[in-house]
Amino acid sequence: MATEPDTHCHYMRRLHEILADRPLAAIPALADALLDRLVAFEAEAKAAGASATTLDAISNARFTAGVASLRPWLPLPRGH
Structure with a gap:
């Protein structure tokens, strides 16, 4: 059975x-x-x-990814 620090490191690595x-x-x-x-x-x-701590890190990454996915994606005009 993995100890708390081992579990923490495993999920943070993933x-x-x-x-x-x-x-x-x-x-x-x-x-x-x-x-x-x-x-x-x-x-x-x-x-x-x-x-x-691990759950907070995952939650923050999820929140940031969610905000990033909300931004409108428009192709750049020609010439860029």
Whole structure:
């Protein structure tokens, strides 16, 4: 059975891996997929009993991804 610090490190490591995909989130469909992935990851971490610090980090990443997915995506005008 994993100890609290081991669990904390495991979920934080996975959060960093998920957020490594974030530069690709400039495309709306990918931003939505990232948000869905973070929501599912947060539920998984809660169910596993992750620490409050870890859940806060996941929640903040989810909130930031959600706000980013709300911005309108318009193609750049020609010449840019």
